[in-house]
Amino acid sequence: MTRTVLITGCSSGFGAAAARLFAERGWNVIATMRTPVEAFGDYPDVLVTRLDVQDRDSIRFAVQQGVKRFGRIDVVVNNAGYGLFGVFEGTARDKVQEQFDVNVFGVMDVIRETLPHFRQNHSGLYINISSGAGVFGLPMISLYNASKFALEGFSESLSYELGALGIGVKIVEPGGVLETRFGQRSGDEFSSTETPQDYNDFMAGAGAIFEALRQSRGLATSEEVAEVIYQAANDGTDQLRYVATEDIKPLIEKRRGSSECEYMAFMRERMTPQH
Template sequence: MTKTVLITGCSSGFGEAAAAYFADRGWNVIATMRNPSPPLNDRLNVFVTRLDVQDPASIKAAVAEGVARFGRLDVVVNNAGYGLSGIFEGTPREKVRDQFEVNVFGVMDVIRETLPYFRKNRSGLYVNVSSGAGIFALPMISLYNASKFALEGFSESLSYELAALGIGVKIVEPGGVLETKFGNRSGAEFATTSTPSDYDGFVRGAGAVFDGLRRSGGKSTSQQVAEVIYRAATDGSNRLRYVATDDIKPYIDKRHGSSEEDYMKFMRDNLMPKLG
């Protein structure tokens, strides 16, 4: 029978690209997003429906409607997310909660709602889209880092729990992809923070650092990430982590392949803003 995948955050970027990639390869796709839009609607094997990871009722409805439409559920791709940037001290507590509700608690709620289907069949797979920021930390995104570090730990631990039931968990780690709309919400959220003036020099320097990172990582595409998501979902292995873009590999190699002292020197030399 034709397999079915449910993907969150399909309005643009990795989610939209992954939905099209799975559909082109004959999968049934439950393409979910906060505000359903038409780009994927013209495909007979794609069911577009509303799912807001901060709204548990919408998760429940989307899963039930998708399973009713296609009759089965084989893979769930937890892709919805955004990155909150800014100085921690200037970020309101409610924005911190939003970051974790989308990137961590939303993933947990989608998994909680879909697990009964997988348990019943003693099969199924979760592909959780993390980030290089779930492996190494960068200035000005401490809360995004915290949410992705949490997602990585949760996913790894969950993989041990669910293996006994024949259910898999995998993590896909992309870096910066400029063509997505991921940065739009991040920029809007940054505008709502209030940074003490003592940080002004650091913020300016960090902006220059991120401009350099964006220029060096700008060759990666959503299509490339979609291909890695698909490979994770279909390669039949028990591999946990998949690095999806080349731009973050030097930082991951340093994190895993050097001493703590060498790693911190590398990160400070390359990522700490130059002040004065």
């Protein structure tokens, strides 16, 4: 029987690449996005439908449409998300709320809406797209870090609850990727912040750090990340975390493989802007 995957955030980036990959490999795909576009016309088994993770009615409608079209859903990929960039003090509270509404509460609402279906089928798998920023902190993205740390903790805890019901939870952790719109939205959000001038030197130094990180390691493509998502959906294991890009592996290994003192000394040396 052909399996069905529902993916959020399919207008570009990881979501669009994953939707194409799953379709090419014989899956039914419910490709959801805030503003539907006909981007998958060459794939007859792709249903494009609206789903805004900040709109619970749209989540419910997308799930209903998917089940109506394909009969069931086997895997949900929670991919929709974005990142606030800038210092905490310069970010308005409503933007902080939105960061969590999209990256955390939106994921929870998609899971809440699909869990009864999975329980009825006694099977199902959630793949939550996190980030290297869900493992280690970086300057200028404290709020994005906070949302992805929350997602990681929620996903790990949920995996124990749902594992008892035959339902899986997995986390995919990508780093920098060449051609997504993620950076564009982050830049647009940053332009609307009002940062005190006391941070000017820090921000200039932090910007240099990010540029050095980009140049020091080759960035992946969305298609490469989609391959990892597909692997997580098909490998039949109970592995929880998948590191999806090479650029963040050294930092993740340092975070998970060294003492707290060693890790913090390593990060402060590299992540504290020089004046």
